[in-house]
Amino acid sequence: MLFKIGFIPITIIDVIDILIVTFIFYELYIFLQGSVAIRMFTGLLVIIVVSIIGELLNMKALTWIMSSLKTVWVLAFVILFQPELRRLLVFIGQSRLIQKIVKVGDMGFIDEIVSAVMELSNKNFGALIVIERDMGLKSIIDSGIIIQAKVTRQLISSIFNPRSPLHDGAMIIQNDIIVAAKALLPLSQNPNIDPALGTRHRAALGLSEQTDAFIIVVSEETGMVSYAENGKLVRGLTESMLRKKLHEIYSPKPQGKIAGIFSNTLGSHQA
Numbered sequence: 001m002l003f004k005i006g007f008i009p010i011t012i013i014d015v016i017d018i019l020i021v022t023f024i025f026y027e028l029y030i031f032l033q034g035s036v037a038i039r040m041f042t043g044l045l046v047i048i049v050v051s052i053i054g055e056l057l058n059m060k061a062l063t064w065i066m067s068s069l070k071t072v073w074v075l076a077f078v079i080l081f082q083p084e085l086r087r088l089l090v091f092i093g094q095s096r097l098i099q100k101i102v103k104v105g106d107m108g109f110i111d112e113i114v115s116a117v118m119e120l121s122n123k124n125f126g127a128l129i130v131i132e133r134d135m136g137l138k139s140i141i142d143s144g145i146i147i148q149a150k151v152t153r154q155l156i157s158s159i160f161n162p163r164s165p166l167h168d169g170a171m172i173i174q175n176d177i178i179v180a181a182k183a184l185l186p187l188s189q190n191p192n193i194d195p196a197l198g199t200r201h202r203a204a205l206g207l208s209e210q211t212d213a214f215i216i217v218v219s220e221e222t223g224m225v226s227y228a229e230n231g232k233l234v235r236g237l238t239e240s241m242l243r244k245k246l247h248e249i250y251s252p253k254p255q256g257k258i259a260g261i262f263s264n265t266l267g268s269h270q271a
Contacts, residue, residue, distance in 0.1 A: 109151040109176040110246045116156035117216055117225055118239050126220030127160040128170040128185070128200050131249060135211045141172050144183030151176050160218075170203065170215075175250075186210060190231075197233075204228035214249055216242070 051066035169182035185203035
């Protein structure tokens with residue numbers, strides 16, 4: 001026992017329990033923030049808090065009412081907000097922590113990305129492909145059209161076909177899933193950028209300056225393949241160079257003496 005609050009003993013397990021529950025509710029709040037579901041979620045939190053206070057003060061009538069409301073509220077939440085719950089489950093399943101615990105060895109989607117990029121390059125179809133890493137891109141994803149489809153060469157090529165309504169903007173990829181297309185990226189404000197660079201390259205640099213994402217750019221004018229990373233733009237990628245970079249991103253090598261710690265820090269490249 002660590003201490004007492006009144007007549008209630010508090011142990012280290014209680015503290016851990018409280019911290020875990022707090023973290024879960026905080027992450028749920030962040031995930032749902034900005035959606036209609038956040039209002040119901042906030043209402044549910046209020047009911048839970050009032051119910052806990054009623055139980056601590058042994059207020060039987062209030063406790064009974066709040067318990068009944070909790071059941072109705074949770075059922076209503078599940079029924080009315082199925083899309084948000086599905087999106088939450090997909091988000092959890094695609095998290096890097098889960099991917100490392102439940103490791104999937106198939107890296108075939110890397111070849112799909114490379115093949116699609118080379119095909120787009122040969123056809124001079126402009127493209128902007130964002131590979132999400134450790135930093136979440138929820139606001140960027142929300143600015144686009146949700147796709148939630150497995151990475152394939154055909155789908156990537158179709159989306160960036162100039163006749164496609166989704167070809168403008170960026171595609172966001174999480175692991176082996178295309179989560180969104182036509183997403184808006186922040187433009188770089190760096191005054192030293194080559195003035196000959198177009199909007200796609202500036203958008204790729206802008207996102208790479210603010211996040212750890214890896215962004216692939218295919219020029220519509222020349223078909224040249226480039227990538228932006230950590231605020232730097234590397235141009236003139238070949239097929240083998242792009243494949244090597246993607247394998248480095250998805251299969252980081254352990255560093256240091258502590259086993260099991262992986263780093264996403266890649267070798268530096270000069271533009």
